Amino acid sequence: MRRKWWIIGLVLLLIAGGIIGWWVALRPKGSSQSTAETVPVRRGNLLVTVSSVGTVKAKAQVNLAFQTSGKVAEILVKEGEFVREGQPLARLDTKTLELQVAQAEANLAVAQAQLNKLLKGKTKAQIEAARAALRSAQAAYEAAKIDAANRDKQIRLAEINVEKARIALEQAQAQYDKVGWRPEAASLPQAQQLHQATLDYEAAKLNYELTVAKYTDAALYSAAAQLAQAKAQLEELENYPTEEDLAIAKAQVRQAEIALEQARLNLENATLKAPFDGIVADISIVKGGTAGPSTPAITLVDLSSLEIETQLVELDVGKVKEGQEVEISFDALPDRTYRGKVTMVGKVGQTVQGVVNYPVTVTIEDPDERIKVGMTANLNILVGRAENVLLVPVRAIQSRGGRQIVMVKRGQNFTPVPVKVGMSNDVMAEIVEGDIKEGDLVLVSLPQQLPSSRPFMFGGGTFRPPVR
Numbered sequence: 001m002r003r004k005w006w007i008i009g010l011v012l013l014l015i016a017g018g019i020i021g022w023w024v025a026l027r028p029k030g031s032s033q034s035t036a037e038t039v040p041v042r043r044g045n046l047l048v049t050v051s052s053v054g055t056v057k058a059k060a061q062v063n064l065a066f067q068t069s070g071k072v073a074e075i076l077v078k079e080g081e082f083v084r085e086g087q088p089l090a091r092l093d094t095k096t097l098e099l100q101v102a103q104a105e106a107n108l109a110v111a112q113a114q115l116n117k118l119l120k121g122k123t124k125a126q127i128e129a130a131r132a133a134l135r136s137a138q139a140a141y142e143a144a145k146i147d148a149a150n151r152d153k154q155i156r157l158a159e160i161n162v163e164k165a166r167i168a169l170e171q172a173q174a175q176y177d178k179v180g181w182r183p184e185a186a187s188l189p190q191a192q193q194l195h196q197a198t199l200d201y202e203a204a205k206l207n208y209e210l211t212v213a214k215y216t217d218a219a220l221y222s223a224a225a226q227l228a229q230a231k232a233q234l235e236e237l238e239n240y241p242t243e244e245d246l247a248i249a250k251a252q253v254r255q256a257e258i259a260l261e262q263a264r265l266n267l268e269n270a271t272l273k274a275p276f277d278g279i280v281a282d283i284s285i286v287k288g289g290t291a292g293p294s295t296p297a298i299t300l301v302d303l304s305s306l307e308i309e310t311q312l313v314e315l316d317v318g319k320v321k322e323g324q325e326v327e328i329s330f331d332a333l334p335d336r337t338y339r340g341k342v343t344m345v346g347k348v349g350q351t352v353q354g355v356v357n358y359p360v361t362v363t364i365e366d367p368d369e370r371i372k373v374g375m376t377a378n379l380n381i382l383v384g385r386a387e388n389v390l391l392v393p394v395r396a397i398q399s400r401g402g403r404q405i406v407m408v409k410r411g412q413n414f415t416p417v418p419v420k421v422g423m424s425n426d427v428m429a430e431i432v433e434g435d436i437k438e439g440d441l442v443l444v445s446l447p448q449q450l451p452s453s454r455p456f457m458f459g460g461g462t463f464r465p466p467v468r
């Protein structure tokens with residue numbers, strides 16, 4: 001019996017020990033909280049940047065070509081040479097172009113001479129001779145009119161007879177129309193009168209035609225034509241030159257001037273000149289070869305102002321504006337950083353593999369000779385700045401129930417404090433509202449020995465860490 005109670009007591013002792021061990025393992029320990037990572041809230045300045053990678057480009061780069069075609073006579077520069085604006089770079093053979101200029105100058109001289117001749121007008125002797133010719137033509141015309149007077153009377157008489165016959169015919173027709181409905185109308189006197197009147201009218205017309213044909217007016221027409229010609233000649237001499245003549249002659253002079261300007265321009269364009277100060281990057285022509293508007297001859301780049309072209313995704317490009325400061329670094333030049341400014345933000349994006357990218361241009365403000373076109377640049381674009389604000393690590397901010405909170409240490413426990421976050425970067429965030437002050441300790445990570453499924457005690461409740 002005594003042995004039975006001893007066994008029962010041993011089992012109860014084991015059970016109690018297990019319960020005590022379980023309680024000790026689960027109760028919050030000071031060592032757990034002491035190993036939680038905390039960071040003090042501090043006041044300071046916050047910089048928000050957008051990072052990207054771009055390629056160095058020359059602000060100005062142009063492929064120069066001759067504006068006229070021809071054979072290359074001279075190449076005046078070498079690759080890598082620095083040239084000044086307006087400096088000759090290459091020339092074409094100009095013999096044909098010089099001949100074209102000479103021809104255009106001669107054409108202009110001829111056109112100017114013709115205009116000068118018009119401006120001088122006709123001489124007094126020429127005008128007096130034209131007036132005498134007009135008087136002679138007038139006299140000849142008067143004589144021709146007298147000769148034609150009898151003819152006109154005969155023709156007028158024939159016209160009167162035709163008119164009388166027409167009236168008689170109309171009267172006979174009217175009388176016949178009154179009896180024409182009768183069956184015996186063809187035998188009535190009115191029918192005979194209508195027939196006679198018709199014959200008289202036809203005879204009168206034939207007589208008029210014969211009279212007109214008999215008396216021609218060729219002599220009168222010829223005299224009238226000569227008179228009109230004499231008048232026109234005199235009028236032309238008296239009004240010489242006309243406004244139209246002068247306008248045409250002046251237009252011909254202007255046309256010749258334009259042709260000369262074009263010929264001279266072609267001759268000038270036979271020399272390729274630098275449009276700006278720069279470096280000769282490439283020469284694509286050879287002496288003796290053919291060049292023209294469609295053949296790039298020399299590539300010139302302006303390295304005095306370097307730009308970096310980059311692409312930003314739509315989430316970042318909305319933060320970037322022209323004029324923002326940029327910190328620039330190069331993997332190839334690790335000993336220095338450079339200053340830059342955003343000078344262009346593209347308005348139209350391009351979709352590449354489902355991602356929309358927008359072009360952005362950054363101008364390097366303090367370049368040196370070590371920066372080469374084509375280098376890869378690392379960009380940090382300053383898109384926001386906050387000064388003397390409360391700052392907490394981004395890791396300290398949690399989202400709970402649609403709100404953002406930070407765990408602030410109050411005594412030995414951590415209390416969730418709702419906050420409103422302002423600007424932030426990858427490391428720190430600005431706190432613009434919330435029961436938090438400089439020097440408060442905020443939780444950034446839980447004790448490493450605390451299982452992720454185990455509750456963590458803080459003032460006012462229990463915090464269960466999210467499962468990562």
